Amino acid sequence: MRILLILLSMISISCSQKYQTFDVIKKKEFVFGESHTPTTPTMRVGRKVIQETCEGQILFLRNAKKITDGSIPALVNFSCPGQEYLLNAKITETWWTTVLYSRSCVEIESYCPR
Secondary structure: OOHHHHHHHHOOEEEEEEEEEEEEEOOOOOOOOOOOOOOOOOOEEEEEEEEEEEEEEOOOOOOOHHHHHHHHHHHHHHHOOOOOOOEEEEEEEEEOOOOOOEOOOOOOOOEEEE
């Protein structure tokens, strides 16, 4: 009985993670999901900034993945206030789901230019 419960738990829970890296992001021109390689002046790496948001979803009442994808432009713009670029950026998307509940998170880790 215990083994059956463990197997059912493994089948009913899933998790995935996807990430993309960018050497430089020009905040005003960035569109997530499209190629982005701006020409920039030489910059040095400054302080590290991490922006994150998560959304939950019970059954089919809302689309947590769509909400977190829609928040990526705002997270990019709020990173490094007053700066036009982000350096060495990594955008990580994480999803996990059970039969009744799902959660979607996005984390943007980047460095401000000096």
